[in-house]
Amino acid sequence: MKKTNEIKNKVRLQDAQVLAGGYSPAIRAMEIGAIVSFIALELFLVYRLYNNPHGGPWLLLGAVLLGYLAADFVSGFVHWMGDTWGSTEMPILGKALIRPFREHHVDEKAITRHDFVETNGNNCLISLPVAVAAVSMPLSSSGWVFCASFLGAMIFWVMATNQFHKWSHMDSPPAIIGFLQRVHLILPPAHHRIHHTAPFNKYYCITVGWLNWPLNLVHFFPLAERLVTRVTGLVPREDDIGDEAARALVEAQVAAEAPVVQAAKELLTKATTPEEAPPATATTRPSA
Ligand SMILES: [Zn+2]
Ligand SMILES: [Zn+2]
Numbered sequence: 001m002k003k004t005n006e007i008k009n010k011v012r013l014q015d016a017q018v019l020a021g022g023y024s025p026a027i028r029a030m031e032i033g034a035i036v037s038f039i040a041l042e043l044f045l046v047y048r049l050y051n052n053p054h055g056g057p058w059l060l061l062g063a064v065l066l067g068y069l070a071a072d073f074v075s076g077f078v079h080w081m082g083d084t085w086g087s088t089e090m091p092i093l094g095k096a097l098i099r100p101f102r103e104h105h106v107d108e109k110a111i112t113r114h115d116f117v118e119t120n121g122n123n124c125l126i127s128l129p130v131a132v133a134a135v136s137m138p139l140s141s142s143g144w145v146f147c148a149s150f151l152g153a154m155i156f157w158v159m160a161t162n163q164f165h166k167w168s169h170m171d172s173p174p175a176i177i178g179f180l181q182r183v184h185l186i187l188p189p190a191h192h193r194i195h196h197t198a199p200f201n202k203y204y205c206i207t208v209g210w211l212n213w214p215l216n217l218v219h220f221f222p223l224a225e226r227l228v229t230r231v232t233g234l235v236p237r238e239d240d241i242g243d244e245a246a247r248a249l250v251e252a253q254v255a256a257e258a259p260v261v262q263a264a265k266e267l268l269t270k271a272t273t274p275e276e277a278p279p280a281t282a283t284t285r286p287s288a
Helices: 002-010 016-021 025-049 057-084 093-106 116-136 142-168 175-182 189-193 212-217 220-232 243-255 259-276 280-284
Strands: none
Touching: 025 116, 025 142, 057 093, 057 142, 057 220, 093 116, 116 142, 142 175, 142 189, 212 220, 212 259, 220 243
């Protein structure tokens, strides 16, 4: 606990105004183009899937649900990349993808002031290659129909992610949204608050957040960070929270064990304890 507080004190926060100023007209024009292309491709996919003889309600329902889980994972993975690696100074990616994540940590209410284009543009942009792949599939068997529906559903939920995320930061979202948050069918505010606690290093999934708990249990993101550091030598979160806090956090994470490992060790200790300390009666029993 003490260690966590030490890291929190070292966290350097970036200037919110500078980050917000990075939203240029060129980025906005690119986002509008991405949204229009995304909607056109999704509608074309629905048109192709409509009345396809290889489809069916169960196949489509399965694809939509699996797409929801996949979108939750993608939201976590992309969010983790944006929070952890690179800097806002990088060409194209820096301004279009990294800047919004960094701005969100220092001014988390800014997202509630973003309009439709700023909220959804970047997610449409990163989904375009997948949308092209989905509409290019032949749909000549149920396997192809499932793949195309799954990809189409996944990117639909990826697009919805920033909207769900935005609602989780609103003080009073619409009543129906509040209900969906309470029953945890979309990202609940209290659940997402865990991510917004410095040093912002867990609970990255922001579509619905169902995968946050299992990913945290196996230390998925800290392990991925160690792998990236080993290969590239980069320090995770160096640009976001500053070099000192980033290095302190790496040390703390290396020392910590994944909850699943801790649980396994406890189980193992419980299982082996009786053998190490046999009951007293066994030693006092007279030999035959
Ligand atoms: Zn974040
Ligand atoms: Zn947030």
